[in-house]
Amino acid sequence: MKRNLLYDILRILACLMIVAMHSPISSSESDGIFLSSLSYLTAPGIGLFFMVSGALLLSVTGSTRMFIKKRFTKIAIPTIIWTLFYLCCNVWLKDEALTLRAVLSIPFSAQGNPVLWFIYTLLGLYLLAPILSRWLAVAGRKELEFYLCLWFISLCYPILSLLADVNTSITGILYYYSGYLGYFLFGYYCRTYPDRLSFRWLLPAMIIVIAIPVACKLLHMEVDFYSLFWYLSLFVAVQCMFWWKIINSFSVKWTNGKKFSILAEVSKLTFGIYLVHIFIMRYLLWKWDFILGIHPYWFQTTVIIILTFIGSFAVSYAISLLPFSKYLIGYDKNNKTN
Secondary structure: OOOOHHHHHHHHHHHHHHHHHHOOOOOOOOOHHHHHHHHHHHOHHHHHHHHHHHHHHOOOOOOHHHHHHHHHHHHHHHHHHHHHHHHHHHHHHHOOOOOHHHHHOOOOOOOOOHHHHHHHHHHHHHHHHHHHHHHHOOOOHHHHHHHHHHHHHHHOHHHHOOOOOOOOOOOOOOHHHOOOHHHHHHHHHHHHOHHHOOHHHHHHHHHHHHHHHHHHHHOOOOOOHHHHOOOOOHHHHHHHHHHHHHHHHHOOOOOOOHHHHHHHHHHHOHHHHHHHHHHHHHHHHHHOHHHHOOOOHHHHHHHHHHHHHHHHHHHHHHHHOOOOOHHHHOOOOOOOOO
């Protein structure tokens, strides 16, 4: 597949959102409205990452064995290395004990730092990609839309639970239609049927999903923020659709143009930035007296976002020049076949 500026911009945007979400320092000076707004508006970062992966990886061509080998080498090995790195950092800098249980848990759950959970979910979707590809090869648009409609209903569970008893457990009727797989397939859908997303309904929907949480705050309504307005909610999914559509509308498909080469380079390093950013942010910047002395709170957070992204990019770029860097950040700048 030829390089598409849309996916590069979406990757960078998603990466920026994740960095921004993790940047605020917990303190007595923190601003509740600012934190809530930042968390909500950056929550689409996760969904956009999964959507881009689905758009690029579905449908799988070639053997399942080769696909799994290629993807797991690029993602799983760097994850294991950085997991061990963060575990060691916790021992040296936080005096946490390195337990056998933590080491044995590495293949099954995020260790060292909780933010690595995303990669485990992505690897799970990679395992499903060859199976999904066989279905997508024969499925039409309406079949795919039927699945996505059921997924959208599952995203409404937090709302429906206010009115009815909804079974969200493994015995629930839509359990197998819920979760991050929906974003994965939705990315493929947006790539295959780009005209199905329309500003005629997306713009009003975006206004509504922004207005509702604001109204909840102003009216002091007691709602579960991390259920109603988080990754697997209709509100965040609509934001993902909106960002996808608006960037697709203003992006230009490009392959070798020098004008966009920096975007392609940053995009290729987003996995490395994701792996590195927590160390740059929380082990270095959060401990720096200069950062701690910045006021007001929103400006301090903005500075952390900028310095974290730039620092993580610089470190990832330096690593990409090293031999075997694909085993560290999933990308080797000297390898032209990336």
